[in-house]
Structure formats: structure tokens, C-alpha cells
Amino acid sequence: KRGGYDHFMLKEIYEQPESIVNTMRGRLNFENHSVKLGGLSNYLTTIRRSRRIVMIACGTSYHSCLAARDLFEELTDIPISVEVASYFIDRKPPLFRDDTCIFVSQSGETADTLVALKYCLERGAMCVGVVNVVGSSLSRLTMCGVHINAGPEIGVASTKAFTSQYVALVMMALLFSEDRLSKLQRRQEIIEGLGTLSAKLSEVLELNDVIEKTAESMKDKTKMLVLGSGYQYATALEGALKIKEISYILAEGILMGELKHGPLALVEKDLPIIMIATKDKLFDLVSSSVSQVTSRLGEPVFITSKNGPRIAEHAKSVADGKNDADAKADYVRFEVPETVDCLQTILNILVLQMLGYWLAVKKGYDPDFPRNLAKAVTTR
Numbered sequence: 001k002r003g004g005y006d007h008f009m010l011k012e013i014y015e016q017p018e019s020i021v022n023t024m025r026g027r028l029n030f031e032n033h034s035v036k037l038g039g040l041s042n043y044l045t046t047i048r049r050s051r052r053i054v055m056i057a058c059g060t061s062y063h064s065c066l067a068a069r070d071l072f073e074e075l076t077d078i079p080i081s082v083e084v085a086s087y088f089i090d091r092k093p094p095l096f097r098d099d100t101c102i103f104v105s106q107s108g109e110t111a112d113t114l115v116a117l118k119y120c121l122e123r124g125a126m127c128v129g130v131v132n133v134v135g136s137s138l139s140r141l142t143m144c145g146v147h148i149n150a151g152p153e154i155g156v157a158s159t160k161a162f163t164s165q166y167v168a169l170v171m172m173a174l175l176f177s178e179d180r181l182s183k184l185q186r187r188q189e190i191i192e193g194l195g196t197l198s199a200k201l202s203e204v205l206e207l208n209d210v211i212e213k214t215a216e217s218m219k220d221k222t223k224m225l226v227l228g229s230g231y232q233y234a235t236a237l238e239g240a241l242k243i244k245e246i247s248y249i250l251a252e253g254i255l256m257g258e259l260k261h262g263p264l265a266l267v268e269k270d271l272p273i274i275m276i277a278t279k280d281k282l283f284d285l286v287s288s289s290v291s292q293v294t295s296r297l298g299e300p301v302f303i304t305s306k307n308g309p310r311i312a313e314h315a316k317s318v319a320d321g322k323n324d325a326d327a328k329a330d331y332v333r334f335e336v337p338e339t340v341d342c343l344q345t346i347l348n349i350l351v352l353q354m355l356g357y358w359l360a361v362k363k364g365y366d367p368d369f370p371r372n373l374a375k376a377v378t379t380r
């Protein structure tokens with residue numbers, strides 16, 4: 001019943017090279033670099049004219065919004081805010097008719113998100129859904145939207161919904177900025193990146209065996225940090241959520257720029273610190289965070305770019321005066337293929353999904369049914 005896999009979660013992790021293609025099917029044209037989202041066609045003028053976009057969601061779906069914010073800002077030039085639905089409802093912030101609110105939910109039945117939707121509808125804002133389950137409350141109650149078409153997600157820990165939500169949001173950002181000539185080249189680069197993503201996801205899945213072995217050696221740890229910056233901040237938060245919700249290890253996602261403002265005090269020998277260090281424009285900042293961690297004997301585990309700069313070795317050789325070759329063997333590193341900066345999240349998160357999965361399994365927990373949690377949180 002789990003298609004030959006021990007758990008739904010692993011099956012769903014392995015489905016991602018296919019599920020992201022299903023999200024793009026019929027919507028992206030790779031020849032003329034265009035995007036069509038049938039559900040939004042009649043609403044584009046209103047959305048493009050909005051004075052603000054507010055993204056609202058919970059848990060993993062919130063992380064996909066956070067991950068997409070940078071690109072929305074870059075491509076649309078519309079101010080974006082990202083809201084955790086329950087906190088948004090607690091505050092009841094000002095909201096206007098010329099705001100566009102985007103609600104992201106796998107199930108489409110999350111109570112907090114639905115209450116936030118009601119609040120925004122009552123204020124006359126344009127309410128757009130990004131939903132997996134067709135016919136769900138959120139899909140029906142929003143004015144328009146996009147189904148992510150990832151297929152049923154059974155595991156409580158969300159995996160393929162995250163990557164498909166992110167792809168759907170990237171396509172939205174591309175669509176909203178279609179009329180902006182200055183973004184033409186950037187948009188083409190991203191569309192081409194989306195075209196080669198599935199094969200790269202399959203490559204990341206080949207890391208499964210080494211991730212399993214690493215999980216075996218990490219399973220008795222009671223805490224760990226997951227560090228990221230820029231696009232990878234959301235990846236760090238989502239990776240930490242995956243680890244904590246199924247392996248019950250206290251994992252915290254931290255923005256690298258915040259390290260010196262407090263969390264650095266936690267760093268000591270034997271504390272596992274997962275550092276997302278794939279190559280992008282913030283590489284220097286990442287390199288400096290690596291030095292901050294290694295010089296305090298923290299135990300980094302790297303997610304880096306295949307054939308990319310040897311960040312750990314570089315940072316370590318600077319710190320200890322060792323040469324690169326000596327340092328190279330020291331740390332665990334998961335190497336993932338490179339893609340366009342804003343799509344790297346999709347490849348990197350897979351590593352953390354697999355790590356969370358294997359930590360749970362090695363500790364004897366069922367990753368499909370974490371204690372105290374339900375797949376859809378339908379009460380507030």
C-alpha cells in the first residue's frame with residue numbers, strides 16, 4: 001500500500017521529481033518562456049495593481065511562503081508580507097481592498113488559515129489560494145487560485161507539498177511580473193531552471209544511503225541547529241521543523257546573520273550544526289558563519305554545491321592554518337547539484353527531509369504518525 005516503501009513519508013519524498021513536474025504541467029512553456037495559470041487568468045490585472053501582497057499560512061506551508069518572498073519582491077516590486085495565520089488572527093492587522101492575500105495550504109482545511117481567510121474576505125481584499133486538495137474549503141472559499149497538483153500527501157510531515165507549493169509560488173511570481181521588461185532575462189533563467197529541476201531532484205535522492213548512515217551516527221543527539229541565510233533561511237526553518245516533528249530532536253532553524261546575536265553561545269564541541277552552504281550571492285556571509293562555528297569546535301554537517309567552492313575547507317584552513325587537503329576529510333558533507341539561486345531550496349530541502357526521516361526511523365519512531373500531531377489541524 002505504500003508502493004514498496006516502508007513509510008508514506010519516504011514514498012512521498014521519492015515522488016518529488018515527478019510531483020513538481022505535475023505542478024508545472026500545462027502551465028509552463030519552456031519554448032517561449034511563458035507561464036499560464038488558468039485559475040488566475042481573469043484576476044491578473046487586479047493582482048498586479050495591488051499595493052501589497054500578504055501571504056498567510058501555517059507550518060510547512062508558511063515556510064514555502066517565506067521561501068518565495070525574496071523572489072516576489074525581486075520580480076514584482078510589490079511590498080510583500082508573510083504571516084503565520086494564527087498570529088495574524090491574534091493581531092487583526094489593518095487590511096485593505098487593494099491588498100492581495102495569498103493563502104497557502106496542503107489540506108485546504110487548516111482552521112487558522114480559514115479564519116484568516118474569512119477576515120480578509122470581510123475586508124474586501126483579493127483572496128487567492130494555493131492548495132493541494134481540490135474541493136477543500138480553502139479552494140472553494142478563495143476567489144481564485146492554483147491547485148498544486150502534487151497528488152495525495154498521507155504522511156503527517158509535509159514533503160512533496162512543500163516543494164510543489166514553492167514551484168507554484170515561483171510560477172505566480174513569474175506570471176505577476178510578465179509585463180516587466182527589465183525582468184525578462186531573469187525570468188527566462190528561472191523558467192529554464194524549472195525545466196531541469198526534476199532530474200536534479202533525482203540526483204539528490206541518490207544521497208539517501210549516505211544520509212541514512214549519517215542519521216545512524218547522529219540519532220543520539222538531543223539537539224541540533226540548522227543554519228541558513230537568504231533563500232536558505234526558509235530551508236533551515238523547514239528542515240528544523242521536519243527533524244523535530246518526527247525525530248523529537250530539538251532542532252532550531254537559525255538565520256546565519258543572527259548567530260552572533262545570541263545562538264553562537266550554544267555552540268560547543270559535539271553540537272551538530274547543519275549548515276546550508278550551497279553557492280549563492282551570500283557565500284561570503286556563509287563562509288564567515290562556518291568559521292564562527294568551526295573555531296568554537298561545533299560539529300558542522302554541510303549541504304554544499306557539487307563542484308562548488310569548498311566552503312568548509314576554505315573556512316577551516318583559514319581558521320587553523322591547515323591546508324585544504326588536510327581539512328577535507330573532517331566533516332560530513334552532502335553535495336547537491338547547483339541550480340538557479342531561487343530554486344536551490346527545492347534541492348536542499350530534500351536532504352533535510354531525508355535526514356529527518358532517517359533520524360526518526362533510527363530512533364524507532366513511525367515518521368508517518370508523529371505523536372500529538374494530526375495531518376490537518378481543523379481546530380484552533
Ligand code: UD1
Pocket residue numbers: 037038039040128129130131134138139140142143144145146147148
Ligand atoms: C483546470 C482543471 C484541470 C484541467 C485544466 C485544463 C480543475 C480542478 N482543474 O486546471 O483539471 O486539466 O483546467 O485547462 O478542474 N481555485 C480557487 N482557489 C484555490 C485553487 C483554485 O479558487 O485555492 C480555482 C481557480 O481559480 C480555478 C479553479 O479553481 O477557477 C481550478 O484551479 P486550477 O486547478 O489551478 O486550474 P487549472 O490549472 O486551469
Ligand code: M6R
Pocket residue numbers: 058059060061062104105106107108109110113156157158159241242245375376377
Ligand atoms: O494543510 P496545511 O498546509 O494548511 O497545514 C499546515 C501545517 O499544519 C502543516 O504544514 C504542518 O506544519 C506539517 N505537519 C509540517 O510537516
